[in-house]
Amino acid sequence: MDLTTYIKGLKLRNPTILAAGILGSSASSIKRVIRGGAGAIVTKSIGVVPRDGHKGPVMIKTEHGFLNAMGLANPSYHEFKRELKESKGEVPIVASIFGGNAEEFKEVALGLIEANPDAFELNVSCPHAEGYGADIGEDPNAVENITRAVKKAVNVPVWVKLSPLTNIVKIGLAAQRGGADAVVAINTIPAMAIDTESCFPVLGNTVGGLSGAAIKPVALKCVYDLYSMLKIDIIGVGGISSWKDAIEFIMAGASAIEIGSAVYEDIRIFRHISEGISRYLQNKGFELEDIRGVAVK
Amino acid sequence: MDLTTYIKGLKLRNPTILAAGILGSSASSIKRVIRGGAGAIVTKSIGVVPRDGHKGPVMIKTEHGFLNAMGLANPSYHEFKRELKESKGEVPIVASIFGGNAEEFKEVALGLIEANPDAFELNVSCPHAEGYGADIGEDPNAVENITRAVKKAVNVPVWVKLSPLTNIVKIGLAAQRGGADAVVAINTIPAMAIDTESCFPVLGNTVGGLSGAAIKPVALKCVYDLYSMLKIDIIGVGGISSWKDAIEFIMAGASAIEIGSAVYEDIRIFRHISEGISRYLQNKGFELEDIRGVAVK
């Protein structure tokens, strides 16, 4: 079954993409995910200066998902250029970047451009790093300006990653106005856990983001809403761990899907999900295109 | 162990409260929940005119929670007065009400007042009824005005139920300005599911709200944020199904907690959770008051 997927300006061998911040911090881990079947890679979010990230615990597995507050740990674009270069080859590599304002986003994008990323994903939605991510992503003007600034600076596709804790369609439209080629929904949902034995919040950063199976129905609704209102491609992410999940997102209008927490089960999840999608399409006698947005009545 | 709980103007035998829309539609079901140990009851949300609610499926159990789009089915305040009267007695009964604007909220509140509810809970956060609930609850001015209107009209405590899909602190502060005696967080999170066999969204209303275990870490974070910024009581709700969950919410600052979906396991969940809280406090040598907000550093 042919799963070739086109997202404005990019051609993917299949619609499964590694989500930002998951095993995407070095060329070696990226290549391992490519061997695991991913159709494209989004790197860890990269910024202007190195960040060690938050104190631990930075991530725990809960009964229904995962909580994390990594804190945008990254070695800065200066250092990451090398990883990006070494990653290039088999599948499109999308550089996730963040900054405190349009200038910083532009600086990081331009800083990485010599490593030839195939696209950029703008992280305006990380819920647990003050002054970054969702703090910016709540403001439609900021999102529009940042998108426009990066779009002007580079000549590869630009995706904008959205937070669920806003009027997501409003922010998605802002990204579209700014020239985004696609939006990615969703980042983790702000969340926390408390240890009743010690009375301490469990995450080192106190609060963090919820990912994994728990958030799937929420992410799906975001994709559904965005697909109804936006013209550009929607990339779905949040709790996808099976081919059925992936198909739900495609039926809600996703052009492709990203997989994050589910690498916990198996790094080859990308291959498994692609195979599952193929089997499903074959059984039903559908092409991938036939089911895109089909649940949006 | 004494679990007596005070929420501005109300005295509860324990901090467990039935959440709105759960078995709260008739005096008989309310009394059954009281026998199950609840410290207080919030009724189904009541409006100006009868509503049949959405077409089915109105609710499904998912792997990690529940999805529902009941559609604010209710027989109107005219009809519900009788149920409210018959429910009164053992524990405080809080009438949940909704409307399209401040006038309607006021009409419903005044309409029910002769049945002597012990408090009102204003539903400005239902995610799946157009023109009601969260459509209003996104706007701080609307929330402030509605709260003030009801507060002026009645002389019992008024709670405001918040949606997680907004800047919840902003809306909480608006409720506080409007005179709310407490805020209740959170209502369900907008969500959906798609049947990959038929390509149909599963809920009759297409989209609905996620409740149950999946949303607990999100609700907890909301309570935590509100407790840090508001002066009035916070009532926690969302995914609570064990005494440990309840204690997490109290440690995040909740004065009391509401239980919804977990009645699925056992209607006596209120008793079980109270007993668990008692055991915990006894083991630790704490009073209930000692742990309130203790995780907020």
Next chain:
Amino acid sequence: MIPMDAEITHIVNETPSIRTFFFDFSLEHIPGQYVMVWIRGVDEVPMSLSYPNAITVQKIGEATSKLFKMVKGDSFGIRGPFGNGFSLEGRSILLVVGGVGAAPLGALADRAKSDGLRVETILGAKRADELLFEKRFKEAGDLLITTDDGSLGHKGLATDLVGEIDLTKYDAIYSCGPEEMMFRVLNVVEGIGMSSRAQFSLQRYVKCGLGICGACCIDPYGLRICRDGPIFRGDQLTETEFGRYMRDASGKRVKI
């Protein structure tokens, strides 16, 4: 659970207004349990399992009419089985059946027969051609028929016969049909102190099917049709709303 996809393998026209829809899998269930049937794009409605792989449906309104337009190969969604089901007790039982109430009781008759019980059935309908599962009940044991218009068997109501026969000879009595009918049966068994030996399959607005939403609760004890029922013993129903009123989709009381 996401509803299972049930593909129609076979449709039986039972009566002018009742059809049985067989689907492509079987559900392990206790007779009396129901499923939520999702007619996509229309509604989801409760239906008793009349066979492990079938529901037997009377055309009533929107959802059932849409179902009646379906043909072999079409499909609907199924959640369940839900509810408690009948409890088979003793050696000799009586079934009092009205109309489409034969759906769960047909399944019960099959089970009782294969368990070696003595089964007697009073089967009522408006007219002879509206009698449901006549052959099925006959195969399970003795059958008495009543029709409102006398077109077959006794002219009158199933409950007329219930008043006439000696009920004490049965270990258990099972009834499903219009609520007025079941209410009369309840009154009769109550009169002779047998209400705890009678089981009734109730119909109320069932919405969530999970015991959470409260739509199906009956006064004054708050018993939930969808979870605690749909089968209740007579002694659970005396001095309740049963036979008096029920609630519509909004929760408003309506007289029966």
Next chain:
Amino acid sequence: MIPMDAEITHIVNETPSIRTFFFDFSLEHIPGQYVMVWIRGVDEVPMSLSYPNAITVQKIGEATSKLFKMVKGDSFGIRGPFGNGFSLEGRSILLVVGGVGAAPLGALADRAKSDGLRVETILGAKRADELLFEKRFKEAGDLLITTDDGSLGHKGLATDLVGEIDLTKYDAIYSCGPEEMMFRVLNVVEGIGMSSRAQFSLQRYVKCGLGICGACCIDPYGLRICRDGPIFRGDQLTETEFGRYMRDASGKRVKI
């Protein structure tokens, strides 16, 4: 999982810089597996289980210093056990241990002894008073000691001895200690074609412990210390970053 609450029952001062913290429950584990130790309000750090109910910790920085301030009755959080652990193979094994690397290898020695294996240990430390689990290794089999300053045993490095003895007589070789030390061991076993019979316990920045965040991956195959390791065979490590560089908390490469 929410970290389990581990209450300190007993503290052993092993060396001037190393302590063993026993806690109030035991974890079923394979020697070599680690736990994430949550020093509340400070940080969460990986520590090998030195006993089913203990970790043995060298004071290094923030978290370990805070731990060293704790007394009996204090508690920390524990997630785990995580990782793969050592695989015990053959009948005669050699342990090459440097410093606090004795934590997992002490547990392995106990297990090997109780399984009836022949255990020989080369235990190295800076000074005599920094030797960890000397008695424990002696009880498990033969023990050779090296100290940098010659204050006990052979003066020099553990790896000096490794170069001198005939390694082919061992079925398996296990090593944990400073990476320079393990790298030398790797070079020796590689030279004699035994790298697949040697197992190394690696230390890298471990953040999530779940195999998701990518912090602990080693070049060029992307093996994750936290999930695929922390134990790797020599043949998995040749031509990798091992012994050459590692990454700091930000992901930046730093020379070893």
